[in-house]
Amino acid sequence: MLLIQNGFKCDYEMNIFINIFFAKNEEGRITTDFIDNGTEICVKTTIEFEGKSYFGEFSLPFETCKESEKRIKKMYGVCCVRSFVLAAQKVRKISLPWGVLSGIRPAKYVRELKEEGKNKEEVSKILKDIFDVSERKTDLALKVSENEEKILKNVGKNSVSIYIGIPFCPSRCAYCSFVSTDIKVSGKYIDEFCDCLLKEIEYTGRILKQLSLSVQNIYIGGGTPTTLSAFQLEKVLDRLRKSIDFNNVSEFTVEAGRPDTITYEKIIKIKEGGADRISINPQTLNQETLDLIGRKHTVKDFYNAFSLAEKVGFKCVNTDLIAGLPGENFEMFKNSLDGILELNPQNITVHSMCIKRASKVNSEKIPLSNSELLDEMLSYAQEMLIKSGREPYYMYRQKNISGNLENVGYAKKEYFSAYNINIMEEIQTIIGLGGGGVSKIVKGDRIERIANFKEPYEYIRRFCEIIEKKDRIKELLKGKEFIL
Ligand code: SF4
Numbered sequence: 001m002l003l004i005q006n007g008f009k010c011d012y013e014m015n016i017f018i019n020i021f022f023a024k025n026e027e028g029r030i031t032t033d034f035i036d037n038g039t040e041i042c043v044k045t046t047i048e049f050e051g052k053s054y055f056g057e058f059s060l061p062f063e064t065c066k067e068s069e070k071r072i073k074k075m076y077g078v079c080c081v082r083s084f085v086l087a088a089q090k091v092r093k094i095s096l097p098w099g100v101l102s103g104i105r106p107a108k109y110v111r112e113l114k115e116e117g118k119n120k121e122e123v124s125k126i127l128k129d130i131f132d133v134s135e136r137k138t139d140l141a142l143k144v145s146e147n148e149e150k151i152l153k154n155v156g157k158n159s160v161s162i163y164i165g166i167p168f169c170p171s172r173c174a175y176c177s178f179v180s181t182d183i184k185v186s187g188k189y190i191d192e193f194c195d196c197l198l199k200e201i202e203y204t205g206r207i208l209k210q211l212s213l214s215v216q217n218i219y220i221g222g223g224t225p226t227t228l229s230a231f232q233l234e235k236v237l238d239r240l241r242k243s244i245d246f247n248n249v250s251e252f253t254v255e256a257g258r259p260d261t262i263t264y265e266k267i268i269k270i271k272e273g274g275a276d277r278i279s280i281n282p283q284t285l286n287q288e289t290l291d292l293i294g295r296k297h298t299v300k301d302f303y304n305a306f307s308l309a310e311k312v313g314f315k316c317v318n319t320d321l322i323a324g325l326p327g328e329n330f331e332m333f334k335n336s337l338d339g340i341l342e343l344n345p346q347n348i349t350v351h352s353m354c355i356k357r358a359s360k361v362n363s364e365k366i367p368l369s370n371s372e373l374l375d376e377m378l379s380y381a382q383e384m385l386i387k388s389g390r391e392p393y394y395m396y397r398q399k400n401i402s403g404n405l406e407n408v409g410y411a412k413k414e415y416f417s418a419y420n421i422n423i424m425e426e427i428q429t430i431i432g433l434g435g436g437g438v439s440k441i442v443k444g445d446r447i448e449r450i451a452n453f454k455e456p457y458e459y460i461r462r463f464c465e466i467i468e469k470k471d472r473i474k475e476l477l478k479g480k481e482f483i484l
Pocket residue numbers: 168169171172173175176177178179180222223224257258
């Protein structure tokens with residue numbers, strides 16, 4: 001679609017919504033005419049498509065958006081997108097439960113509004129009236145933000161979190177959008193990768209000591225960390241304990257992930273290594289879906305792994321589910337959610353199917369649930385999980401999530417994960433180690449990102465650069481501008 005914007009350009013925001021209503025190869029013309037007359041902002045959109053014209057118009061009083069330069073630009077963009085959506089919904093009846101709120105972290109926006117002094121009712125009105133967010137999603141965003149606040153106030157001064165990326169998986173899932181390589185391809189690098197990781201852990205530990213920074217949360221993710229052998233896991237966990245002062249660590253999570261990698265021996269090593277939280281992720285309890293998406297494990301494998309984790313006695317077990325997996329109808333999703341609820345894990349994360357360009361689902365065009373069905377699944381999950389005594393406490397959206405929908409972590413109150421919240425809200429520095437580990441050095445509104453190499457081979461071959469990056473992080477952490 002050809003986009004012509006008169007008066008104000010916001011093609012990035014516009015394209016997010018154009019891609020929801022029109023396929024890449026569809027031809028047509030979208031024109032937005034923007035007028036700011038000092039008292040009102042008004043945008044008129046015309047869509048010319050398949051020989052017909054469709055119109056949309058949206059206006060806002062200037063009062064609504066004059067607070068800051070940044071806010072004015074945001075509101076200009078919102079007006080353009082809303083007027084486009086009003087026109088586009090005459091072409092195709094696609095509902096947008098999140099309206100035109102396009103950011104990755106809706107709860108972060110809620111927090112920003114609250115920090116500007118707005119009360120709950122005012123925030124709710126902004127979401128509904130300006131962004132056209134549905135009542136259910138507005139309630140969700142407000143609830144998540146409330147729960148986040150409880151955890152964020154505990155972020156320690158001079159504290160950081162640590163993330164360790166283990167970029168290996170036993171096979172690649174069809175929808176995968178993470179940093180991970182199939183061990184059939186990269187398994188030969190695991191030993192060398194672990195050797196480098198041990199050095200990176202030790203080096204980082206020294207920096208933290210020199211700067212007198214304490215570690216509050218540790219998260220080992222990937223990939224699938226339990227692709228490592230019990231022996232390799234033990235070495236990594238051991239090096240962590242020797243290099244980092246665990247006195248202030250209040251949360252330590254290992255994302256075991258794929259049930260086909262989990263053994264009693266590995267789980268014991270993880271527990272002995274100090275982790276108190278573990279993730280065991282079935283994604284679905286329907287075997288035919290697992291086969292279709294290339295998970296290469298059975299539903300029974302998941303139940304076995306879950307009961308091992310329970311036997312070993314972790315403080316918190318998380319399970320991930322994905323709504324909208326290829327070929328799944330509402331009943332199939334319901335079956336998975338109800339099955340997981342029977343197991344009663346402390347934490348359940350419900351993801352929306354997300355298609356990244358590189359995934360097999362995208363390249364083979366495996367049919368997905370439509371966004372209305374996906375929203376029905378998410379609404380069911382929200383209702384049942386809240387009824388079960390869990391609360392939504394963190395939430396994010398990714399680009400390409402069907403229907404622009406969300407991923408939400410639900411947990412019993414005392415089991416909210418501070419790491420998950422911190423990574424969304426970006427108010428605590430995270431030091432990233434391992435394959436694809438991204439460090440985020442936070443100072444107020446400013447965040448500096450420094451990323452490790454994703455591929456195991458690259459990580460090993462260019463390990464000197466990994467160490468140099470850690471030196472750069474040290475400089476940022478001790479620099480005047482980044483005193484925590
Ligand atoms: S287990 Fe996770 S990281 Fe590994 S291939 Fe599957 S989706 Fe990707």
